[in-house]
Structure formats: structure tokens, C-alpha cells
Amino acid sequence: MVFKAGASSSAASLAASSVNASDHRVFGALSRASGKQVAFIRSTGKTTEELLARFRNMPEVEAAEPNYIRHISATVPNDTYFGNQWGLRNTGSSGGTAGADISAPEGWDIRRIVTPGKVVAILDTGMALNHPDLQANLWRAADGTSGYDFVNNDDEPEDDNGHGTHVAGIIGAVGNNALGVSGVAWTVKMIPLKIGDGVGRVYDSAEIAALNWILDKKDSGVDIVAVNASYGGYASSAVQRETISALANKGIIFVASAGNETNDNDLMPSYPACYNLPNIISVASTEKDDTLSDFSNYGKNTVHLAAPGGGILSTHTSYLPASGDLFFDDLQSGEGKWLSGAEAGSVDGWTIGTYGSQQVWLSGYEADNTSWIMAKDPIDLSGTLENTVVLGFPVALDIVENEDYVRLYFSADNGVTWTRVYEISLDTDFNVMDFRLKVPDGFKTSEFLFKIELETGSSGAGLNGVLVGATGVGIAESRYVSMSGTSMAAPFVTGAVALAASQFPNQSPRTRIIENVDRLDSLRDFTITGGRLNLYKTLYQYEEPDGAVEGCAASAVSPWGLLLAVPLLALFRKK
Structure with missing residues (x-):
């Protein structure tokens, strides 16, 4: 307590006596x-x-404060690259602003361990299940499985894109293990649910199946406290909304990225982030100077808060075809490693040509035709059961959507039988994108083959068809990379949900997070709270704040946008 100048010398004694x-x-x-x-x-x-109320009403008292508990120093983990994780602790180096972060070390002073049994589910492209910085925090069922792959319909949700692994590292890379990076929640168990394929497509059917899986697990006793949804699009879905609402009835928070198109979500809502549901937290992205990222969607009435999303370092998995792989061909030596073919009577077939400075396969385009290329000799994958094996190549498409189809087939018996493992009908305007697809264990034999097929309809004319560049089959690499997007911002919040649910099991993590942001002038007119996530404030307050900020009120429906706003996954509706 501080008494006013001129107060009686006995003022402190009298105040003490008045409260025994x-x-x-x-x-x-x-x-x-x-x-x-x-x-x-x-x-x-x-x-x-009671003491504060009494003392603050005494006329001779200038200030009365609680006996706050301070900490000697903020908790700083020993992870190798922690100094580069500005979203957790921003020292102002490399053009940043000191303190433009989520105050993670201060928050970790209060809690860095998630209550055993509390888990988060990640709806994304899967996870690198053997990544050394994630493996210890991988949730496992009683039968040893970890999540599910709703793209390939198996219990191996391996990441063949890298996006899901990056998101997982932000949420829960193992902290203080003298390796790589630190997640927001050092010990949280994570369930990877693969709903996105190698090029980032997410179909409603996969998403709904994954959410149904979550509800089943919750009913069976798995304490799933949050779902991370770093994907979106501009079509509203009644089924999607009702399914997320069902999560709310189970007490599961749904953290969604706001989108990467620099749109005002008040005017053009992005879903699922903009459903007006009590369990959704919609997240925009900030830079290391606490400004809104130039790519980030925003919304004064539709986006709850922001979190770091520009240049975020995290775990990753990738595969780049290279000489020495299990299979590799840059086509510099012609067709020697390939076979090609087409329907009888076809005029056009696949040929090797030049695109820029690279040799590539070009399908050409002929209506009502089926043509293909495939590896000529079997590829020995028999010794790779413990590895994540990926087929990868750059591809560009100039085809008629929903009429022309590019399909990928795998064979485990040197082409005696073929299994269709992938299909796409999409026009990329012949812009090149990297394609990756994991090889399931059932095809890891000494006689593995792959085949790429183009089937055309009747209306296309004058199109380029398909381009396929240097192709490889090899083992994916666990690594660390920086990525940007609201996809990176959302998992900061998901990690905070896991810690808040552990620290305050009888309070709403959503309310604690939304009511305890760092309010910033740069976000005042761009989010509901006008603020950026603060982990310390979320975990510090001993009482739940009054009130709660609800979700989006927008109801407009817009058509789907771009294929992929990297790294935010674009959600596609299958017609």
C-alpha cells in the first residue's frame, strides 16, 4: 500500500487494525x-x-494492490531454432518489433505442460509421423494407430504435402528437447486427420468424415479439446455448419484460419471460419512488426483475433526428386525409363518437349481419348516399409474441368493389376505446381510401378493437356522451413486452447483467449477484438473475464475461389 503524502504516521497501523x-x-x-x-x-x-475494496475507499490511501507473484525469468526452451521463432518471442531483430509476439515465455512460466489426456485434432494434409520433433507428441490409439487418412482411406495419415506437418509443429513440436523448434504447447498430444491431398485439395466428404470421427472418439472418452482447421473457401455448407455445431455441443473449440486473399470477410465470408457458432475462433495473420499481413483476410465483425502468420518457422516434410532416388528421371536422356501409349486410332500421344529450360512430358490434347505414360521397369520398394515413400513431379494442367480427368495408378505386381490412387479434374491455366503422393505400404514391393493417365471428353479443343516434369520416387525428408499464411496463425491459437483448457478446466478456453488479447491500433478495424493472441494474459488471469465475443454474423454465399492460396489450403466442393 502507498499512503498519500501528509498522511498520519500512524495511518498504516490504523489501516492494519481496521482489518485485524x-x-x-x-x-x-x-x-x-x-x-x-x-x-x-x-x-x-x-x-x-475485500481488503482492496476497503483500503481503496480510505481517503488517505493513494494505492492498494495485491501481493502479486513475480517470476525470476521467463521460460526459454533450449530448442535449436527457438531464436528464429519470432511469433513466440520477438526480440526485435531482423526487422521485427520487440514484443510483437504472443508472450510465450511468460505464458510458459505459468503453464507449458498440457494435462495428460487432453488432445487436439488437426484437419490438414496429415503429419510426418516419424518427424523427430513431433513423434513424441503423436496421439496413439490402443491399437497403436494415430489418426486416419480420409484421402486414401487408411490409418496412415502421412503428409505428402508438408502443410499439415508445419501446422502441427506450431501447435505442439516438443519443447525444450534441444532439437529444432518449440510448439506453443510442449506436450500436447496431436491427432493427425488427413483430409487434404498432395496438392492441397480438401473435399467436403473427407472433412465431414473426419469431424464424424472426432465426435466418435469424443464419445468414446478421448478428451479432444480443439480442432485446428487451416483451410477454407467461399461456399457455405449447411452440413459443414451443423457438423461443427455438433462439436460445440461436445465442448470442442474449432480454430479456423480466416483466409489468404486480402478479403474483408464481413463482405465475402470465408468458411468454415465465418459460421456464427459459439465454438469457432477465426484467426487473421500478423507480421513481426504487429501489422496485419498483406495477404490476410480480415473482418471487424467476422474475424475474432490475429496471431503471428508471416514467415513462421516450423516442422516440415518434403520430397524433391533428385538423382540417386529409388526412381528418378529428368528426361534429359529421352524416353528410356518410360513407356507411353494411347487408345487405338489416336492422333496425339505423349511426347518429350521443352518447357523453359527443362525437358518435360507433354500429353497434347485430343478429344474423346485416353493416353498414358508409365515407368518402364519395376521399382524396388521392398526395403522401405519403415519410411515415407513419395512419388513427386511438377505438373501443369490445361484441361476441361469435370470433363477431362488426370488419374494416377499404382501397381505392386509389375503392372499385372493396377489400382487408381488419385484423380483430378482441374484447369491450372497451365501453371506448374508440385505434385506429391505417398506410396501406401501395400505397394512397397520389389515390383512397384506407377502410371499417369489423361482421359478427355468431347468439348475440349486447342488445349495443351498435361505437362509432367522431372519425376522421382524417394523417401520424404523431415526438416524445418518458414511458411506464411493464416494457416500458420490459427495453430498458435490452437496451442493456446490446449494450455488454457489445462490451466482452467472449468472455464471456456475460447473466452479466455478472446478476452485477453493484446489490443493493437493496427488491428482495431480489422478484427472483432482489435487484438493479437497473448498466451501470458490468457493463462494469467485467475478469473474468467465477463462476457464472450461471438462469431461471424455474415450470411452471404460466394462461389469457390482459387485452387490453392499457399499455404492456406483451398477447400473444393466435388460436383
């Missing part, structure tokens, strides 16, 4: 130096709130 203090002290040297009595008063018979 069990202990009181006047700090003599400090009082003489400041010219005001500074005292400490403790009363075991009254609460802190």
Missing part, C-alpha cells in the same frame, strides 16, 4: 525516500478482494 491484520510492515527507508508511507498488510480473515 495478521501481519503489517512499514518500509522505512522506502517511505523516507518517497515522502509517502509504503506498507505491507496481511489479513488472514479477509479475501484479497
Whole structure:
């Protein structure tokens, strides 16, 4: 307590007596130096709130404060690249602004361990299940499986894109293990649910199946506290909305990225982030100077808060075809490693040509035709059961959507039988994108083959068809990379949900997060709260704040946008 200048020398003693203090002290040297009595008063018979109310109403008292608990230093983990994780601790280096972060070390002083049993589900492109910085935090069922792959319909949700692994690292890379990076929640168990394929497409059917899986697990006793959804699009779905609402009924928070198209979500809502549901947290992206990222969607009435999303370092998995792989061909030596063919009577077939400075396969385009290329000799994958094996190549498409189809087939018996493993009908305007697809264990034999097929309809004319560049089959690499997007911002919030649910099991993590942001002028008119996530404030307050900020009120429906706004996954509706 601080008494006003001129207060009686007995003011502290009288104040202590009035509350039957069990202990009181006047700090003599400090009082003489400041010219005001500074005292400490403790009363075991009254609460802190009762003491504050009484003392603050005394006319001679200038200030009355609780006996706050301070910490000697903020918790800084020993992870190799923690100094590069500005979203967790921003020191102002490399063009950043000191403090433009989520105050993670201060938050970790309060809690960095998630209550055992509390888990988060990640709806994305899967996860690198053997990544050394993620493996210990991978949730496992009683039968040893970890999540599910709703793209390939198996229980191996391996990531053949890298996006899901990056998201997982932000949420829960193992902290303080002297390796790589630190996640927001150092010990949280994560369930990878693969709903996105190698080029980032997410179909409603896969998403709904994954959400149904989550509800089943919740009913069976798995304490799933949050779902991370770093994907979106501009079509509203009644089924999607009702399914997320069902999660709310189970107490599961749904954290969604706001989108990467620099759109005002108040005017053009992005879904699922913009459903007006009590369990959704919609997240925009900030840069290391606490400004809104130039790619980020926003919405004064539709986006709840922002979190770091520009240049975020995290875990990743990738495969780049290279010489020495299990199979590799850059086509510099012609067709020697390939076979090609087409329907009888076809005029056009696949040929090797030049695109830029690279040799590539070009399908050409002939209506009502089926043509293909395939590896000529079997590829030995028999010794790779413990590895993530990926087929990869650059591809460009100039075809008629929903009429022309590019399909990929795998064979485990040197082409005796073929299984269709992938299909796409999409026009990329002949812009090149990297394609990746994991090879399931059932095809890891000594006689593995792959085949790429183009089937055309009747209406296309003058199109380029398909381009396929340097192709390889090899083992995916666990690594660390920086990526940008609201896809990277959302998992900061998901990690915070896991910690808040552990620290305050009887309170709403959503309310704690939304009511305890760092309010910023740069976000005042761009988010509901006008603020950026603060982990320390979320975990510190001993009472749940009054009120809660609800979700989006927008109801407009817009058609789907781009194929892929990297790294935010674009959601596609299958017609």
C-alpha cells in the first residue's frame, strides 16, 4: 500500500487494525525516500478482494494492490531454432518489433505442460509421423494407430504435402528437447486427420468424415479439446455448419484460419471460419512488426483475433526428386525409363518437349481419348516399409474441368493389376505446381510401378493437356522451413486452447483467449477484438473475464475461389 503524502504516521497501523491484520510492515527507508508511507498488510480473515475494496475507499490511501507473484525469468526452451521463432518471442531483430509476439515465455512460466489426456485434432494434409520433433507428441490409439487418412482411406495419415506437418509443429513440436523448434504447447498430444491431398485439395466428404470421427472418439472418452482447421473457401455448407455445431455441443473449440486473399470477410465470408457458432475462433495473420499481413483476410465483425502468420518457422516434410532416388528421371536422356501409349486410332500421344529450360512430358490434347505414360521397369520398394515413400513431379494442367480427368495408378505386381490412387479434374491455366503422393505400404514391393493417365471428353479443343516434369520416387525428408499464411496463425491459437483448457478446466478456453488479447491500433478495424493472441494474459488471469465475443454474423454465399492460396489450403466442393 502507498499512503498519500501528509498522511498520519500512524495511518498504516490504523489501516492494519481496521482489518485485524495478521501481519503489517512499514518500509522505512522506502517511505523516507518517497515522502509517502509504503506498507505491507496481511489479513488472514479477509479475501484479497475485500481488503482492496476497503483500503481503496480510505481517503488517505493513494494505492492498494495485491501481493502479486513475480517470476525470476521467463521460460526459454533450449530448442535449436527457438531464436528464429519470432511469433513466440520477438526480440526485435531482423526487422521485427520487440514484443510483437504472443508472450510465450511468460505464458510458459505459468503453464507449458498440457494435462495428460487432453488432445487436439488437426484437419490438414496429415503429419510426418516419424518427424523427430513431433513423434513424441503423436496421439496413439490402443491399437497403436494415430489418426486416419480420409484421402486414401487408411490409418496412415502421412503428409505428402508438408502443410499439415508445419501446422502441427506450431501447435505442439516438443519443447525444450534441444532439437529444432518449440510448439506453443510442449506436450500436447496431436491427432493427425488427413483430409487434404498432395496438392492441397480438401473435399467436403473427407472433412465431414473426419469431424464424424472426432465426435466418435469424443464419445468414446478421448478428451479432444480443439480442432485446428487451416483451410477454407467461399461456399457455405449447411452440413459443414451443423457438423461443427455438433462439436460445440461436445465442448470442442474449432480454430479456423480466416483466409489468404486480402478479403474483408464481413463482405465475402470465408468458411468454415465465418459460421456464427459459439465454438469457432477465426484467426487473421500478423507480421513481426504487429501489422496485419498483406495477404490476410480480415473482418471487424467476422474475424475474432490475429496471431503471428508471416514467415513462421516450423516442422516440415518434403520430397524433391533428385538423382540417386529409388526412381528418378529428368528426361534429359529421352524416353528410356518410360513407356507411353494411347487408345487405338489416336492422333496425339505423349511426347518429350521443352518447357523453359527443362525437358518435360507433354500429353497434347485430343478429344474423346485416353493416353498414358508409365515407368518402364519395376521399382524396388521392398526395403522401405519403415519410411515415407513419395512419388513427386511438377505438373501443369490445361484441361476441361469435370470433363477431362488426370488419374494416377499404382501397381505392386509389375503392372499385372493396377489400382487408381488419385484423380483430378482441374484447369491450372497451365501453371506448374508440385505434385506429391505417398506410396501406401501395400505397394512397397520389389515390383512397384506407377502410371499417369489423361482421359478427355468431347468439348475440349486447342488445349495443351498435361505437362509432367522431372519425376522421382524417394523417401520424404523431415526438416524445418518458414511458411506464411493464416494457416500458420490459427495453430498458435490452437496451442493456446490446449494450455488454457489445462490451466482452467472449468472455464471456456475460447473466452479466455478472446478476452485477453493484446489490443493493437493496427488491428482495431480489422478484427472483432482489435487484438493479437497473448498466451501470458490468457493463462494469467485467475478469473474468467465477463462476457464472450461471438462469431461471424455474415450470411452471404460466394462461389469457390482459387485452387490453392499457399499455404492456406483451398477447400473444393466435388460436383
